[in-house]
Amino acid sequence: xxxxxxxxxxxxxxxxxLPAQDVKTDYDHNYDFSQIKTFAVKVGTTWGxxxxxxxxxDAVIQQLTAKGWTQADESTADAIVVIHGTTKTQxxxxxxYSGGGWGGWGYGGSGIATTTTNEIHVGTGMVDIFDAKTKxxxxxxxxxxxxxxxxxxxxxxxxxAAEKMFKNFPPKPKAG
Numbered sequence: 001x002x003x004x005x006x007x008x009x010x011x012x013x014x015x016x017x018l019p020a021q022d023v024k025t026d027y028d029h030n031y032d033f034s035q036i037k038t039f040a041v042k043v044g045t046t047w048g049x050x051x052x053x054x055x056x057x058d059a060v061i062q063q064l065t066a067k068g069w070t071q072a073d074e075s076t077a078d079a080i081v082v083i084h085g086t087t088k089t090q091x092x093x094x095x096x097y098s099g100g101g102w103g104g105w106g107y108g109g110s111g112i113a114t115t116t117t118n119e120i121h122v123g124t125g126m127v128d129i130f131d132a133k134t135k136x137x138x139x140x141x142x143x144x145x146x147x148x149x150x151x152x153x154x155x156x157x158x159x160x161a162a163e164k165m166f167k168n169f170p171p172k173p174k175a176g
Contacts, residue, residue, distance in 0.1 A: 021145040021157065023164040025171075031131070031138045033170030038072035039064055039079040039129075047085035047123070055155050056083055059162035060127055067169055077132050084126040087147065092118045121147040125158070127165060141165035 041061055043053050060081060061071055074080060095115040122144060129139035143161035148154050 021143065021161060021164070023141065023143045023161055025139070025141045025165060025168075027139040027171045028136070029171075029174040031136075032173055033138070036069065036078040036131075036170070038070045038077045039081050040072055040074035040077035040132075041081040041083065042074070043085075044082040044128070045084035045086065047087050051151070052154060052158065053083070053085065056085065056125055056158050056162075059159050060166075063162045063166040063169070067166065074132075079138075080130045080132050082128045082130070084128070085123065087121060087123045089119050090122055092120050094118070123147045123154070123157075125161065139169075139171070 041057055041064075043057060046053060060083060064081070065071065069079075072078075093115060095113055098112050098114070123146075124142065124144045126143075127139075127141040128137055130136060131138050143165060145157050145161065148157070
């Protein structure tokens with residue numbers, strides 16, 4: 001019974017400790033985004049999955065057109081949007097204690113410590129927006145999340161990341 005409770009607790013704790021989607025944005029606080037009406041999107045750094053790259057591009061296009069921008073040819077666009085991506089494998093180390101005691105050191109009884117190492121695949125996406133005339137970076141959004149082995153789950157994560165990234169877009173210039 002104690003072993004079952006320990007395993008159940010380990011599963012629950014692992015689920016709670018999985019990294020949540022992390023989305024951050026930064027922008028030029030003096031830039032007037034109201035001057036941008038058109039944009040062009042391209043992939044700058046590929047991450048080895050053309051299908052996911054197209055999905056990321058589509059998600060960004062959807063968010064920007066929902067904000068009133070119009071997609072245009074790169075030669076006539078007011079803004080150039082460049083998407084970068086990367087994937088990496090990270091190791092996650094988890095130690096779980098079962099039985100009596102704290103850490104198996106005899107505080108309140110003897111216990112067993114079990115340590116496992118897991119590999120998790122993490123994807124990072126970055127969206128840079130440049131003023132097409134000045135070539136100046138005016139906005140950067142980054143998103144990071146654990147990747148799934150199921151493409152449809154990753155597609156949902158891309159859509160959710162784009163929604164979060166452009167939730168308060170376009171940013172208003174700070175009053176100086």
